Amino acid sequence: MIAKVIVDVPSRQTDRPFDYEVPSSMEEWIEVGSRVGVPFGSRVLQGFVTRLTDEADIDRRRLKPLSELLDPVPPLLPDLIELAKWLSEKYCCSWTTALQAMIPTALKGKAERLVGIQDDQAAVLALPPELAEWIGTSGKFVKLETLLSKYPEHARAVKAALRDGVLAERTSIRDRLAIRKVLTVFVPEDESAAREALAKLPARAAKQREVLGFMLEHGGPLPLQELIAATGSSAPSVRSLAEKGLLDLREVEQRRDPYADRAFERTEPLPLTEGQREVYARIARAIGAGEPQTMLLHGVTGSGKTEVYLQSIQYCLERGKQAIVLVPEISLTPQMVERFKGRFGDAVAVLHSRLSSGERYDEWRKIRDRQVQVAIGARSAIFAPFERIGLIIIDEEHESSYKQEESPKYHARDVAVRRAKQHGAAVVLGSATPSLETYAAASRPAPASEQSREPALLPMPDRVGGRPMPPVTVVDMREELKDGNRSMFSRLLHRSLAERLERGEQSVLLLNRRGYSTFVMCRSCGYTATCPHCDISLTYHQKSRALRCHYCGHAEQAPAACPSCQSEHIRYFGTGTQRVEEELAKLFPGIRVIRMDVDTTTEKNAHEKLLKQFGDRKADVLLGTQMVAKGLDFPYVTLVGVIAADTSLNLPDFRAAERTFQLLTQVAGRAGRHHLPGEVVVQTYAPEHYAIVTAKKHDYASFVAEELRHRGAMGYPPYCRLILVTMSHEQLPLLSTVSERFSAGLRELAEHEGVLLPLGSGFGRAMEVLGPVASPIARMKDRYRFQCVIKYRGNLDASALVRKALEPFADGPPQRQVQFSVDVDPQVIL
Secondary structure (H helix, E strand, O other), X not given: OEEEEEEOOOOHHXXXXXXXXXXXXXXXXXXXXXXXXXXXXXXXXXXXXXXXXXXXXXXXXXXXXXOEEOOOOOOOOHHHXXXXXXXXXXXXXXXXXXXXXXXOHHHOOXXXXXXXXXXXXXXXXXXXXXXXXXXXXXXXXXXXHHHHHHOHXXXXXXXXXXXXXXXEEEEEEEOOOOOOXXXXXXXXXXXXXXXXXXXXXXXXXXXXXXXXXXXXXXXXXXXXXXXXXXXXXXXXXXXXXXXXXXXXXXXEEOOOOOOOOOOOOOOOOOXXXXXXXXXXXXXXXXXXXXXXXXXXXXXXXXXXXXXXXXXXXXXXXXXXXXXXXXXXXXXXXXXXXXXXXXHHHHHEEEEOOOOOHHHHHHHHXXXXXXXXXXXXXXXXXXXXXXXXXXXXXXXXXXXXXXXXXXXXXXXXXXXXXHHHHHHOOEEEEEEOOXXXXXXXXXXXXXXXXXXXXXXXXXXXXXXXXXXXXXXXXXXXXHHHHHOOOOOOOOHHHHHHHHHHXXXXXXXXXXXXXXOOEOEEEEOOOOOEOEXXXXXXXXEEEOOOOEEEOOOOOOEEEOOOOOOOOOOOOEEEEOOOHHHHHHHHHHHOOOOOEEEEOOOOOOOOOHHHHHHHHHHXXXXXXXXXXXXXXXXXXXXXXXXXXXXXXXXXXXXXXOOHHXXXXXXXXXXXXXXXXXXXXXXXXXXXXXXXXHHHHHHHOOOHHHHHHHHXXXXXXXXXXXXXXXXXXXXXXXXXXXXXXXXXXXXXXXXXXXXXXXXXXXXXXXXXXXXXXXXXXEEEEEEEOOEEEEEEEEEEEOOOOHHHHHHHHHHHHOOOOHHHOOEEEXXXXXXXXX
């Protein structure tokens, strides 16, 4: 048997399967998707089996055997192996990089060097006595790293023994995280004999009598540490009883359950409104058809999308299929988990980055071991190892966090559609503010050959219970300045906050910028504090009195005087969430504020604790960045204030208006969701901008019409697709030369294919290569950055052309190599 193995070396030269012989002892166990240790050059590396065959691409006599099989159950299913190949081709990354994205961190194995004694007699003579004794008593092979840390003074002797063959060396792959096992105490099968023995234990064995009596009374197995804590005894007392056969002591696997200490009250399905029923029926038909279908559920905030999701999942499970639910990381709140656990109980696995590696690993194993039927999580949960997927739901599908910013730079929405094709599953994309690309695709009329196709757009334009959308007031901050109000709060927002405090209601304030101020400037000479490693200004953080770069993490103390002219007129400009918190305390003494941003939510479960405090009404105001704009449902929130609606409006990105409209609409939807009416106040210096005018009216259709007009004129998605190629290097001249060579090579390939055409020409396949030019952030982490933007349309495999254009740059010494980063369908052009 021959195994085709993708080896964990993420380089273009080795991005292909290598042939290995399967030892007869592994033949019954090995499968496509198995992880294996393989000899590769002088090392042993981790690899994934992509195919099993009886034909080799090289002479069989040259084949090396697999070193070890790392899992009795393959971590990847055959469909995920095929999906990884598709990912690598579409997103221009190596196959192994795509495979690594699909497995938990715990399984990203690392090689360990082990040493053992070849010949006892030779070892006694050649090695220091204590070294030979320790290796002999520790087992046949020991970790070289452990040996050298225990006996650092004998490093030279160990090196000589390895050279002379006295010590044998081998390499083994070990996981980064092991399955947790806990010593557990069991009552023996013959309880009556144990009771008789209890009566015969001598009086001096009081602790043993107490332990055995406790176990016989309580019966069930108990972790050793819990038994010791409950009886006040010690481990030797328990071990002594185990040696006498009166108790059974053995290791038991213990799953790390992040929700073990939480009780979820079971909930029943709610009655659906007429609009919800129509949408549910359409999704149910798609699940029942068993053919891949993608639908857009366009429902306003508060329209009851979550209940439709829950009942659709129930329908899916009743048909013996499995479901994946993706939500943005910042929306994966305790509220969301509670809804799914409350409806489906232990059939749900939760996967997100705020769990520890061990907890994520054990949740993933529940899916692999078929113990759950529903996975809810952030972006990477799309790779959940289910075998019978019937439904994939992507909530808030417009969120940019569904796009991975490291290689492989996949978009979870596109991966979901691909997985649905593999399984014949339905994909439901839900949002109150769908991305323009998704909306345009769902609204497109069916071709004549598919006129019988059911609509892909599922509208839910009304809130549950007929509740009105909250009224939005836009405040022109230019007028506030004219009237002498220099505060960050308009008079209306100040008055509205005071009214909520008086009535005991709650408010949400959004400012999508963390820190205290956005930049520090000297008013005497104009000096601005910038990052020494990136072309970006530093942000001032009041609590630590530090200036920080939010791109590379550089930090330095805030200067008391200008470093350039020594003037003391250093001023802090712009506003961040820390500054708003300070201003609230000044204006409203005694106000209780919870601030949620990256700085306050670094600790584990910080989101959960802060939101629980707010839900328990232990705070009057929830202040934060965009993480407070989505997924929150609190009955006493009646005011939403947006401090600066222009924060994202002026970014050098063609999606700036779309992002602003989405954020304003989403945060406005947090107000008045229950029995109390809501109000929204939006502060801006550009009240006439169409993104703000349409957000005020909750008018998605008008926004889309205006935005599509701009996109069509400029030739941006959805009228084409994009690939962003970013090149970086420490030396600017080298970077400039290589960037020009790459773009010229790509144009040549496109011209050869006959597709190098302006996008405005006709309707066929076309491709434009723009650049290279300096990136908007021209230097980051001490590396200069250039970029090319590739626009294309039609059924053109632009990724294949980019991969081919990159081939000449794969060779050469590392210090001379320019780093290439390829982003297909980029969400950010910075």
